[in-house]
Amino acid sequence: MTDMADNTNTKLIAAAFEGQKKSYCPYSQFRVGAAVVSEDGKVFSGANVENASYGGAICAERTSLVKAVSEGCTNLSGLAVVSDLDEPITPCGICRQFLREFFAPRTPILLVSQSHHANANRRDTDYAGEVVIKTNIEELLPRSFGPEQLG
Ligand SMILES: [Zn+2]
Structure with a gap:
């Protein structure tokens, strides 16, 4: 991985933790954050937003x-x-299906443990318990249906 990719990943993960702070989850108490980055470097963070009508949660x-x-x-x-x-x-x-619409098969998807955030001020040698899984939509949604099928 190049330094540029590392920097983008660091920025993206930080934005996901920022997004998580805005989680609206009074029913599950399960705070999730996410962030996407555009090819021109714009970052959009998000959080889960629940609803009293549970099926309306996003x-x-x-x-x-x-x-x-x-x-x-x-x-x-x-x-x-x-x-x-x-x-x-x-x-x-x-x-996964929603991501399939906008992501190329191997666009990086980073799944990050909470300990990554806890270690945000770590020294270079201190990565205890931290997990970052790098995957993509090809792995997460194999043999998927997508825009190509609709011509
Ligand atoms: Zn989901």
């Missing part, structure tokens, strides 16, 4: 994507997802 991944797309950014080059868990969480099925 995940952090889709919040960040909708923010980007509604601002005219559909060329996206990365996503980071964070929660309060020590193990990284993965996008739900609906979010």
Whole structure:
């Protein structure tokens, strides 16, 4: 990975933790944050937004994507997802399909443990417990249906 990619990933993960602070989750208490970056470097963070009508809840991944797309950014080059868990969480099925619409098969998706944030002020040698899984939509949603099928 190049330094430029590292810097973008660091920025993206920080934005996902920033987004998480705005989580509206009075029912689950499960705070999720996400951030997407456009090819021209714009970052859009998001959080999960729940609703008293539970089915109306929107995940952090889709919040960040909708923010980007509604601002005219559909060329996206990365996503980071964070929660309060020590193990990284993965996008739900609906979010995977939503990501499929705008992400190339191998656009990087970073799934990040809470400890990454806890270690934000770490020394270079102090990465205890930190986990960042790098995946993509090809892995998360194999043999998927997408825009190409509709011509
Ligand atoms: Zn989801």
